Amino acid sequence: MQEIVMAYENKTAFPIKATFHRAAENRKNVSILYLHGGGMVFGTKDDLPKAYIELILENGYDLLMLDYLLAPESNLEEMITTLELTINNFTNDTYKEIGLTTPRYLLFGRSAGSFLALLAAKRKNIMRPAGLILFYGYYNLAESSFSAPAPYYLKIPKVEEAVASAIAGNTPLTYGPIQKRFALYLFARQTGNWLSLLAPKNTAVDLKKYSLSLDDLKELPPAFLAASPFDYDVPFEMSKTMAETIPSAHLYIAKNAEHDFDRNPNDIMAIEAYHRMLSWMQEKLKYESVTTNSRPARMSI
Template sequence: MYTTESYTYQSTHNIDLHMTLHRANANRKHVTILYFHGGGLLYGERDDLPQVYIDQFLKAGYDLLTCDYPLAPAVSLDVILQSTFEICMYYINNHQDVFNLEDQRVILFGRSAGAYLALKTTDMLQKQANITPLAIISLYGYPGFEADEFNQPSPYYLQYPKVPEQFIKVLESRHPITNGPIQERFNLYLKARQEGQWLHYLQPDLPIHTYTVSDDALKQLPPTILAASTGDPDVPYRLSKQMSRNIPKATCLTVYGDTHDFDRNTMDVTGATIYQQILTWLDTI
């Protein structure tokens, strides 16, 4: 039986960021995995990780902290990144007093857009706070938004019916939100990728290369395990392979198929197998 607890941190932008702590009860590693969900930074929920994978981490002795971040376009990419940086610092600085956990060591874990946040936030932690996480787990992630596929209409998403403009107007909130169920907000991402206008919705304040985890920054990252599908129609597989060549202690797990989020279908053993490989790898670092 595992326990879950809820916490809230108010960011410097006055946004309430909620967290769910899944606490391991046995074989404790005294390491906390901070998880960021996917959804193109436009939709998603912190508690979207299937229970079967949560159980794998907890049985291995890792605590798991799933984290909110505000969603675009109500906030910019800059605010999103500042929020993930702050929530990591909040945990590290308060692991004992607030969370009642003995060790401040963290692993950053993300899926898709969440993997980008894990990578970029690690870069920020290193440069701004001289803190390096123990490791990074990147599932079908990317280092930034400069890939051609992200800046032109997506052939994959053009197969879907075109999203009418009025649907998007209903979804665009003036107030920051941190919880965006896929059933309600997927059309935002779909329209952004259909039109090749993803960055328009992310509203970056600076030139786009500013938000990329550069090759030099990748060379400074801690041990990282990446996994992606060869035929991923959403995020090119080559991005994970390229990152793995630049990160000094990197392992890249390859899934042969054409699915983006290969771990979504828990009836397929692929996801559980990859997570077990991740746990085996973590034992070696």
């Protein structure tokens, strides 16, 4: 394991840390760039259980676990712009600096991380990922449940506005442990004001700009999806629609499970999802070569 800091030519960009795990055997020469969940409000890059990390490495894939900017200290435009810089940094320079021979990569996101992976994959100024791994993700911020009080979270004791306001800071942040930040997300979902946390100050989120259309989904690289029909946080229908629309997509359905059904690697469905994911990658990546990328590895930012 190696912690690195992504260095940008733009000196004003907020430095992003990453944890790199290198596969020792059976190397595929493909990196998985991981984005954590947390509603873009909380979460940390190193939240992926050790069992999954070991499984990924044993199958020959390198793993780069990325920080990203969190709301409301940063808005969605700042998040995705910085994420673009981070991905371009990896494909242009960092892959060589950490001893890799190719910048070929997949984007792996859980929940909000899936959403950010989709936004990044939609952009034209980054190297096209070889594939996407989307666990209980979403692609459309115009989903009605995102802007209304969430029934599941209303069952939890109410978070007072003063408590939530005290959590939010004034400087950019990339590290948000659930113990310190979850109350802010809970307040936002209880009040239906989650999207306002993602918006620039005194404005609203441009839902169309920060969502993917069905046509956008049709242009994405192959994707492995995993979700539960009983998800209380993100509608399962969004994963189903993505699986039906993204070319060469496969959906693993975790029956009778919760939102983040893979949080416990000892759960049979959870570990099965990762085995299915790796089998899918082995099958799909056989037909993808570095030269098939439609976007060059180096682009000016």
